[in-house]
Structures are given as C-alpha cells and as structure tokens.
Amino acid sequence: MDQPATGLRERKKARTKTAIQQHALRLFKEHGYQATTVEQIAEAAEVAPSTVFRYFPTKEDLAVLDSYFSIADAMSAAIAAQPAGMAPVEVVRSAFRGVFAGMSPEDRAARYERDLVMLTIPEVWAANLSLIAKSRRMLADAMQARSPGSRIVADAAVGVGLGALLDWAQDPQGDPAEALDQAFSRLAEFLS
Known part of the structure; x- marks a missing residue:
C-alpha cells in the first residue's frame, strides 16, 4: 500500500x-x-x-541537461534491438529513428528545445560538454557490445550528428531528427 x-x-x-x-x-x-x-x-x-x-x-x-529529456537509455536499448547483420552506421541511424518515433509530440518538442538551448547558449553548452563525452561513451559501448571493433562508428556518428545539429540550430525551422537521419544516410553512403 x-x-x-x-x-x-x-x-x-x-x-x-x-x-x-x-x-x-x-x-x-x-x-x-x-x-x-x-x-x-x-x-x-x-x-x-x-x-x-x-x-x-x-x-x-x-544548465546541466544529463537527465532532462535524455535519450541515452532508449538509444542503448534501440541499438541492442537492431537486427544482426546490419551495417554499423545503419544500426545507429535506425536506432535514432526508432527512439524519436517513439517519443510523444510534447517530449519530442521539449527535446528539440533542449538541444537548441544547449547549442546556442554558451553557458549551457559549457555546462554540458561532459554530457557529450558521456553520450559518446554510451554510444561506443552499445556499438561495441553489438560488434567488437565498431566503437569508431560511435565517434563518426557523434561527429556527424553534432554537425547536423549545429547546422539545424542556425535555422531551427526544420526537424532535427530528420536532419540527423539525412546526415547518417550520407555517412552510410560515404562509407559504403
């Protein structure tokens, strides 16, 4: 009771x-x-x-956003749930798509606002540099658990993803999840 x-x-x-x-x-x-x-x-x-x-x-x-609309746990689970045999970049791409598709419109909007504030306000950016490193480690660990040697994909995904989000923050009219998906698609094409 x-x-x-x-x-x-x-x-x-x-x-x-x-x-x-x-x-x-x-x-x-x-x-x-x-x-x-x-x-x-x-x-x-x-x-x-x-x-x-x-x-x-x-x-x-x-200004520290570690637990504020975090997708870390959902991303780890989504990476682990991807089918065997997928190319590593496609694993990351599919996991991101699944995580964002599973969010309510309100949570998705709050997550986008969170990312926009982090990318455009220097004090918030500085307060969250460790969060970026933590996200990189989480992604690398999840990828390594799937396929030994694929930790490097995490670095590529973090770099490409951060670039896509920085571009989006300059003109935040579009959908950042779509910008990430397109960036990961281009990365997959480049690596194939």
Missing part, C-alpha cells in the same frame, strides 16, 4: 524538477543565461526559490 504513494510522490518530484528546468531553459533562451535569475525561474515555474534550490543547488545546475 505504501509503494504506490512513494511512486506517486517520486513522479510528482520528477515533474516538478522537469518543469523548473524547462522554465529555466526557456528564460535562458529569452533573456540570456546571465540576465535570468533564480527568482524569475521560480516565478515562471510557480514554485518558491527554495524549491528551485532543493532540486538545483546552484543556478549552474539548471
């Missing part, structure tokens, strides 16, 4: 944390990182500043 209440409480905490960070990223985009205050974030999220600090001990922590 106590288990569902704990689950509900944890889900509510997760929603509150996500809402706070979502408002913070929106305000960073609208006003700039330096000009945005924790008080403004708290007001936008309809919580007290002390609640913001409970979830994010410093303003800098609001």
Whole structure:
C-alpha cells in the first residue's frame, strides 16, 4: 500500500524538477543565461526559490541537461534491438529513428528545445560538454557490445550528428531528427 504513494510522490518530484528546468531553459533562451535569475525561474515555474534550490543547488545546475529529456537509455536499448547483420552506421541511424518515433509530440518538442538551448547558449553548452563525452561513451559501448571493433562508428556518428545539429540550430525551422537521419544516410553512403 505504501509503494504506490512513494511512486506517486517520486513522479510528482520528477515533474516538478522537469518543469523548473524547462522554465529555466526557456528564460535562458529569452533573456540570456546571465540576465535570468533564480527568482524569475521560480516565478515562471510557480514554485518558491527554495524549491528551485532543493532540486538545483546552484543556478549552474539548471544548465546541466544529463537527465532532462535524455535519450541515452532508449538509444542503448534501440541499438541492442537492431537486427544482426546490419551495417554499423545503419544500426545507429535506425536506432535514432526508432527512439524519436517513439517519443510523444510534447517530449519530442521539449527535446528539440533542449538541444537548441544547449547549442546556442554558451553557458549551457559549457555546462554540458561532459554530457557529450558521456553520450559518446554510451554510444561506443552499445556499438561495441553489438560488434567488437565498431566503437569508431560511435565517434563518426557523434561527429556527424553534432554537425547536423549545429547546422539545424542556425535555422531551427526544420526537424532535427530528420536532419540527423539525412546526415547518417550520407555517412552510410560515404562509407559504403
């Protein structure tokens, strides 16, 4: 009987944390990182500043996106689920397609906004350099588990993917998942 209440409480905490960070990223985009205050974030999220600090001990922590609409676990599972015998780049391409196709429109929009803020606001970019390295390791480990020696595909995918996202961030009207898919398709063609 106590288990569902704990689950509900944890889900509510997760929603509150996500809402706070979502408002913070929106305000960073609208006003700039330096000009945005924790008080403004708290007001936008309809919580007290002390609640913001409970979830994010410093303003800098609001810019760290490790768990904010992360696709890391879904990508690892999607890579592992790809059929045997696929070319390594096609494994990555198909996994990305599957992960994005499985997201709700709201989660997909939040993920795109997350990536746009990370790519265009220097303070958020700097706060997430370790996230890029972590994503590279995760992708490399998932590829290595499928096919020894395919870790290098992770580096190619990260580089090509980052390039596609940086291009998209300059004109964010299109679909970044489509831009990634096209970039991986070109990489596969180049390597074949």
